[in-house]
Amino acid sequence: MPIKPSDQIMHKAAWLYYMHGLRQDEVAKQLDISRASVALYLRRARDSGIVTISTSTDLFSHETLARELEDLLGLTSVWIVPEDRQALDPAAEMPVLAATVFLDLVRKGDKVGVAWGKTVYHIADVMPFADLNGVTVVQLCGNLGAPYSYRPDQCTTEIARRLNAQGINFYAPLVLSSERLAEELRAEPMIREQLASIAECDLALYSVGGIEADSHLVKCGALTPEEMRSLGERGAAGVIAGQIIDVEGRLMDCAHNRRCISADLGSIKAIPKRIMVVQEDNKYEPLVAAIKGGFASHLIVTASMGKRLKERFATSK
Known part of the structure; x- marks a missing residue:
């Protein structure tokens, strides 16, 4: 089991102090806590054995990997789900960890943006009940047809x-039949206001989609396998809130995106806390693109994915 989100700040304080050589006041400034809290966390780290163990054995190797990824990728926090322990199923463990991280980061009065897909749906399904009256949960993109599983409205409503929060659903399709119709719908006052309000979110929860022939956008009928293949040949790498991004994490200039009713990607990147959760190995290239594009501040991945990211970004420095 990875380190508890509530204890991660202790590990981060120890990492910055012992591995980066920062002074206690510098650690306090970087973590936005008091100097007295830093001293307390460092003492707890020594008393619990984290400092000694993590420098003498590989018991905390996953936490060291998490801190290294934070440094390499410029992220606020990274959580690693181990895959090398008996009776630990990463596919079952990851949604539970993600739900815990999410609840640790959300505050009363926050506005939370939620995307869609299998990963987000599973997080919603295991999320403990909490009384966070005053929180508002909004969809980041339009909706899909009723037969499709893991719809945006399902994820938003369940979270x-x-x-015990207010849920605001998008009363518009994710993809329109024509660019003209999509442009006119975005201009409707209710839709325009809802899209504009996404930049006011305090936190976002989402994953990144792939561009395979069996990806969500193909399964829901938004794109044909041939159209998706063509986009891949033109440099498409992943999907954020229903929109296609290229290998550098930039919005692609394509008919699909122009027909899409979804949050402006700049608005999403303006959200202070952006939790990205990725389980599947085949999401590696989409995740790299999403990280390059600045779509994550908090990342939850498996150990194998974390190691691949470390190798990729360490060699690119």
Whole structure:
């Protein structure tokens, strides 16, 4: 089991102090806590054995990997789900950890943006109930047809229910039949206001989609396998809130994106806390693109994915 989100700050303080050589006041400034709190966390780290163990054995190797990724990728926090321990199923463990991280970061009065897909749906399904009256949960993109599983409205509604929060659904399709119709719908006052309000979110929870022939956008009928293949040949790498991004994490200039009713990607990147959760190995290239594009401040991945990211970004420095 990875380190508890509530204890991660202790590990981060120890990492900055012992590995980076920062003074206690510098650690306090970077973590936005008091100097007295830093001293307390460092004492707890020594008393619990984290400092000694993590420098003498590989018991905390996953936490060291998390801190290294934070440094390499410029992220606020990284959590690693181990894969090398018996009776630990990363596919079952990751949604539980992500739900815990999410609840640790959300505050009363926050506005939370939620995307869609299998990963987000599973997080919503295991999220403990909490009384966070005053929180508002909003969709980051338009909706899909009723037969499709893991719809944006399902994810938004379920997370709002678990938090005892207000849920605001998008009353518009994710993809329109024409660019003209999409442009006119975005100009409707209600839709325009809802899209504009996403930049006011305090926290976002999402994953990044792939561009395979069996990806969510293909399964829901937004794109044909041939159209998705063509986008890949033109440099498409992943999907953020229903929109196609290229290998550098930039919005692609394509008909699909122009027909899409979704948050402006700049608005999403302006959200202070952006939790990205990625389980599947085949999401590696989409995740690299999303990180390059600045779509994550908090990242939750498996150990194998974390190691691949470390190798990729360490060699690019």
